[in-house]
Structure formats: C-alpha cells, structure tokens
Amino acid sequence: MHAGNAITSADPYQATLDSKVAWPRIALVTPVLNSVKYIEQTIRSVLAQEYPSLDYFIVDGGSTDGTLDVIRKYEKRISGWISEPDKGMYDAINKGFARTSGEIMGWINATDMLQLGGLSVVASVFRDLPDVEWITGRPTIFNEQGMTVQILALTRWSRYRFLAGANQTIQQESTYWRRALWDRAGGSMDTLYPAAGDFELWVRFFRYARVYSVDAPIGGWRSHADALGQGNLDHYVQHCDEIVEKELNRLGPGRWLKLLRRIGRTLKPIPIIRGVWRLLVTNSLYYRPGPDWPPIIEYQWDKWGFRRK
Amino acid sequence: MRLGDVPFATESTRREMAGGIGHRVWPRITLVTAVYNGEKYLEETIRSVVQQEYPNLDYIIVDGFSTDNTLDIISKYEKHLSWWVSRRDKNVYEALNTGFARSTGEVMGWLNANDKLHTNGLFVVGSVFAAFNEVEWITGRPTVFNDEGMTVEVQNLPRWSRNRFLAGANRHIQQESTFWRRGLWERAGGYMDTSYRAEGDFELWMRFFRSARLYSVDALIGGWRFHTNSLSHADPEQYDKNCDEIVEKELSRTSGHGLLKSFWRMDRAIRRVPKVRGIWHRALVNNLRWCFYHVPGPDWPPVIECKRDKWIFRR
Numbered sequence: 243m244h245a246g247n248a249i250t251s252a253d254p255y256q257a258t259l260d261s262k263v264a265w266p267r268i269a270l271v272t273p274v275l276n277s278v279k280y281i282e283q284t285i286r287s288v289l290a291q292e293y294p295s296l297d298y299f300i301v302d303g304g305s306t307d308g309t310l311d312v313i314r315k316y317e318k319r320i321s322g323w324i325s326e327p328d329k330g331m332y333d334a335i336n337k338g339f340a341r342t343s344g345e346i347m348g349w350i351n352a353t354d355m356l357q358l359g360g361l362s363v364v365a366s367v368f369r370d371l372p373d374v375e376w377i378t379g380r381p382t383i384f385n386e387q388g389m390t391v392q393i394l395a396l397t398r399w400s401r402y403r404f405l406a407g408a409n410q411t412i413q414q415e416s417t418y419w420r421r422a423l424w425d426r427a428g429g430s431m432d433t434l435y436p437a438a439g440d441f442e443l444w445v446r447f448f449r450y451a452r453v454y455s456v457d458a459p460i461g462g463w464r465s466h467a468d469a470l471g472q473g474n475l476d477h478y479v480q481h482c483d484e485i486v487e488k489e490l491n492r493l494g495p496g497r498w499l500k501l502l503r504r505i506g507r508t509l510k511p512i513p514i515i516r517g518v519w520r521l522l523v524t525n526s527l528y529y530r531p532g533p534d535w536p537p538i539i540e541y542q543w544d545k546w547g548f549r550r551k
Numbered sequence: 552m553r554l555g556d557v558p559f560a561t562e563s564t565r566r567e568m569a570g571g572i573g574h575r576v577w578p579r580i581t582l583v584t585a586v587y588n589g590e591k592y593l594e595e596t597i598r599s600v601v602q603q604e605y606p607n608l609d610y611i612i613v614d615g616f617s618t619d620n621t622l623d624i625i626s627k628y629e630k631h632l633s634w635w636v637s638r639r640d641k642n643v644y645e646a647l648n649t650g651f652a653r654s655t656g657e658v659m660g661w662l663n664a665n666d667k668l669h670t671n672g673l674f675v676v677g678s679v680f681a682a683f684n685e686v687e688w689i690t691g692r693p694t695v696f697n698d699e700g701m702t703v704e705v706q707n708l709p710r711w712s713r714n715r716f717l718a719g720a721n722r723h724i725q726q727e728s729t730f731w732r733r734g735l736w737e738r739a740g741g742y743m744d745t746s747y748r749a750e751g752d753f754e755l756w757m758r759f760f761r762s763a764r765l766y767s768v769d770a771l772i773g774g775w776r777f778h779t780n781s782l783s784h785a786d787p788e789q790y791d792k793n794c795d796e797i798v799e800k801e802l803s804r805t806s807g808h809g810l811l812k813s814f815w816r817m818d819r820a821i822r823r824v825p826k827v828r829g830i831w832h833r834a835l836v837n838n839l840r841w842c843f844y845h846v847p848g849p850d851w852p853p854v855i856e857c858k859r860d861k862w863i864f865r866r
Contacts, residue, residue, distance in 0.1 A: 358669055362699055363701045389857070390671070458705070540703075541704065
C-alpha cells in the first residue's frame with residue numbers, strides 16, 4: 243500500500259487472504275524474448291492477482307525490442323529478473339526456477355495471462371488438499387486483445403490415455419505442481435525439444451503423480467498470429483510421439499499401449515480407416531474412466547473438495 | 552504485494568488496446584456501482600473495473616450514505632470516476648436511477664459492490680457493440696466468484712427468448728455480465744422500478760424484452776460473488792413469487808400469448824390445492840421449464856462468438 247494511504251483496515255486482501263492460514267509461496271517464472279507487445283499485459287495479469295506470497299521471476303533471453311524497459315518498470319514488484327542469451331525457452335525456465343524458492347511452481351509465457359484470482363485458486367487447492375501434488379484448471383483461451391473468448395470443457399487426465407495418444411494437451415498456463423514433485427521428476431526442463439518441453443515434463447510427472455482437474459479458470463493461452471507451436475504444429479506432434487515412444491520403452495508393463503500405438507501408426511497412411519480408428523479407439527479413450535483417473539476438484543461451499551459421482 | 556501497488560499501463564499500451572478493433576472508436580460505456588456499507592468488497596470491485604483501463608469509460612458510484620469506510624475507498628479512486636455521490640436512498644434501484652440519470656455512455660450496465668468484472672470484460676462489451684449495430688442487449692457467460700474473489704464456477708452459456716422468459720424458464724440472467732444500448736434503455740422507459748427490493752433487474756429485463764432480443768456472448772464479462780448476505784438469496788421463495796407476479800403483470804398488459812396466459816392461470820388455480828400442487832410442479836412445470844430451456848424458439852438470437860479476433864454469429 244502506498245505511503246500516506248489511510249485505508250489499511252479496509253484492505254479486502256488483508257482481511258481475507260492474509261488473516262487465514264499462511265498462504266503458500268508460489269514460484270512463478272516468465273520466460274521472454276522480444277515480446278514487447280504482450281509482456282506488459284502478462285506481468286499485469288500476475289500483479290493484479292495481489293497474491294500475498296508470490297515469488298515471481300522473469301528470465302529474458304536478450305531482448306532488443308523494449309521488453310527490458312517494460313520489465314524495469316515493474317522490477318520493484320517482482321522477485322527479480324535477468325537478461326542473457328539462452329538455449330531456448332525451456333533453458334530460461336530452468337534458470338528461473340533455480341532462482342525461486344516457492345513450494346508451488348508454475349510458469350506463464352510472455353504472451354499468456356492469468357485469470358482473475360487464478361493464483362488464489364492454485365494456493366487454496368493445495369492448501370485444502372494436502373495429498374494433491376499436481377493440478378490443472380479449466381482451459382481458457384484469450385484473443386489477441388486479451389479477452390477470454392473460449393472456455394473449454396474440463397477434461398480429466400490419466401497416464402495411460404496420455405501415453406496412448408488421447409487428450410494430450412494439458413493446458414500449461416493452468417498447470418501448477420508442488421516442488422516435491424518437481425524434485426522427484428528430476429528438477430529441470432528438458433531443453434532438447436524446442437517446443438514440446440512441457441509435454442516432456444508432464445510425461446515425467448506422470449511417473450510419480452496424478453494430475454487433478456480443478457473446475458475453475460486459472461490461466462489462459464493467448465491465440466495470436468505468432469504463437470509458438472501454432473506454426474510448427476507438425477513438428478510438435480512429431481516430438482511428442484518421440485517422447486512417448488521413449489517413455490514406453492522405459493515402461494515395463496506398457497505392452498498393450500505399444501501395440502495400440504503400432505496399430506495406429508500402421509493405419510495412419512490409409513485415409514478412411516485412419517478416421518475410423520481415430521473415432522473408435524483414440525477418441526473413445528477420452529471418455530472412458532480409467533483406474534488411474536483422479537476425481538475432479540470443485541469448490542464446495544467454502545473449500546475445495548473432490549466431486550463425487 | 553499490497554493493494555494500491557499495481558501501476559497503470561503506459562500510454563503506448565493503452566493506444567495499442569484502443570486501436571484493437573480495427574481503429575474504430577471504442578463506444579462509451581456507463582457503469583454504475585451502487586453501494587451501501589460495502590467496505591469488505593468494494594475495493595476489489597472498483598479495481599476490477601479501473602485496472603482494465605477501458606479508454607472510454609463513464610464510471611459512476613452511488614453510495615447510500617454509508618457509515619463505514621466505504622467513502623474513504625471511493626475517494627481513493629476518485630480520479631477514475633466520472634461522478635460519485637453519497638446520499639440516502641430507498642434501495643439499490645433508486646441508487647441506480649440516480650447514477651444512470653447522470654450517465655453519458657452509449658452502452659450501459661451496472662455492477663453491484665460485491666461483484667467483479669473479469670480481465671478485459673469491458674473490452675468484450677465495447678467490441679461486441681462496435682461490431683454489431685443491430686445488437687442492443689448482451690449477456691456473457693455466467694460465472695461465480697467466492698468470498699476470496701476467485702472464480703469457482705463457470706456455467707454453460709444459456710440462450711434467451713422472451714417466450715421462455717415469460718413461461719418462467721431461464722429466469723436468472725446474470726446481471727453482472729449484462730449490458731445494453733442507451734436506445735433500448737430509453738425505449739423501455741429509462742428507469743429502474745424501485746418498488747422491489749431484489750427483483751428490480753428482473754423487472755427491467757421484462758421491459759427490455761418488449762423491444763429487443765438478448766444475445767449471449769461466449770466470453771467472460773463479469774461474475775457474481777457468492778456471499779451470505781446477497782439480496783436474491785436472502786429469501787429465494789419470496790424472490791420467485793415476486794418474479795411470478797411481474798410475469799403475470801406483463802402478460803396481462805400484452806395481447807396474445809393465449810397459451811402462456813392459460814398456463815399461468817392453471818398454475819395459479821392448481822397452486823391452491825395441496826397435494827396436486829406438488830405433483831403438478833414436479834411432473835409438469837419443471838419438465839416444461841426444462842424443455843423451454845433447451846428447445847430453440849423462433850425468437851432465439853444466435854450466440855456471439857470470437858473467431859480469429861472477430862465477433863461473429865455462431866451458425
């Protein structure tokens with residue numbers, strides 16, 4: 243609060259957020275390279291959360307377009323920032339996480355934004371449910387000007403379906419995890435894949451934890467002309483395939499998954515049969531509950547709990 | 552991080568946003584906040600509005616002579632307001648009348664002192680009205696905030712039709728996500744009915760439906776805060792009864808709607824018989840309402856959605 247401002251007792255965040263159980267520290271990293279058009283909106287969406295225990299670090303890859311001026315404008319309100327050449331986005335994220343200490347972790351790219359109150363959702367879910375280590379929110383999409391123009395249905399996640407090729411895009415902007423899980427999974431992003439680094443991290447996370455879907459918006463992805471992954475979608479899919487292949491080789495009892503994937507690959511060049519296969523097998527996997535399918539987390543009156551079916 | 556700490560955007564960002572809809576001028580939006588002893592949530596409400604930095608905003612706060620810190624909070628944000636006043640009033644709708652009487656915006660709406668707008672919600676409103684001249688009245692996707700200000704519920708997008716509204720289906724248009732053009736407001740009389748304590752918005756929608764259709768926009772605009780002393784949830788039975796009364800009044804002033812009228816007449820007759828009343832309600836009314844919710848009608852406008860940064864009617 244500004245000096246000289248008389249209203250301290252009427253501060254709604256001191257009354258509600260601060261007075262309860264100590265809010266967990268959230269480590270949030272933004273990797274950025276020449277993104278002057280959007281970076282200010284991203285930073286502001288983070289600061290507007292007014293989250294009392296935020297550990298926010300920005301890692302710049304040597305921008306030359308005025309991005310640094312924007313970061314400097316907000317530097318007093320964040321944990322810190324650096325600017326130096328790096329080996330890509332995931333290298334930058336590694337550097338950022340190494341400089342943060344929050345027990346809950348996540349990152350937000352320089353074009354994406356958090357939804358209003360998103361970090362409070364993350365913190366209170368982890369506060370209310372101590373066994374949950376990894377969550378993802380309801381996927382939302384911003385348009386170029388930052389309006390929320392799409393709210394997707396809440397999908398549920400299972401490791402086997404993920405490896406089988408059904409619902410593979412966990413929305414990274416809405417995904418947060420505990421540092422314990424991050425450490426168990428190796429504690430770094432793989433910089434080998436320039437676009438599919440998040441996918442590779444999820445594959446490793448799935449070894450140790452389940453991802454719980456939270457029925458609330460947390461963050462959103464901005465659909466814009468030069469979005470990473472939109473132009474190189476084919477490349478992305480190919481990398482994901484490679485990563486899954488590697489993981490399956492590691493996985494002992496995943497023989498039927500390998501078979502399933504092999505059939506899928508064989509059928510891929512055949513036009514009509516490819517469609518039938520996708521309709522009957524891959525897509526139906528989306529809706530089939532599995533044994534490793536965690537319950538949905540929803541807000542129940544005054545705290546987060548598991549939805550009972 | 553403390554409240555009051557987040558600075559506002561630079562001129563360049565603001566210009567960028569202002570040029571966002573094909574360099575047309577953003578329509579002027581009037582937003583009125585009526586408040587009475589609302590220190591707990593008012594600051595969050597104001598900040599959800601002013602942090603958007605909508606380039607053509609006419610923001611008015613009308614206070615009902617609060618005795619807590621409300622006035623301090625209002626004066627803290629005075630420079631973002633086009634007008635504010637503190638005077639005694641009968642209820643929230645009288646305060647809204649006071650505010651709207653001083654307003655200049657081409658697009659109008661109000662936000663109660665507990666509720667909030669979503670990030671860039673005003674830009675959704677501005678750009679939708681700029682994109683469609685024929686659209687006079689919109690509502691967004693209904694959302695619910697909790698006590699701590701997080702979005703804990705995003706509902707499906709309902710679609711609205713006057714006939715269904717008169718039949719008693721889809722009754723709860725989310726007021727926080729609803730905006731309209733001044734032309735419509737003036738055609739509907741240009742006032743809020745102050746004789747109800749909580750049903751004034753319902754009564755206003757009833758008058759709006761006489762001359763306009765309500766378009767649903769598949770985007771986040773505003774949300775309602777679930778808290779224990781909310782007006783419409785203080786006495787839901789009384790609320791429903793008053794709404795039924797408003798519907799019947801509306802039906803009696805229009806010609807036609809014979810089917811609906813006889814439906815309501817029958818409903819009124821059956822409601823007097825104890826046992827039959829329950830069966831009637833469970834078996835027929837609720838089912839009929841469910842049908843009304845889901846069956847498309849002739850007066851059902853298309854959904855407005857965003858495709859490649861343009862607002863279009865969903866086919």
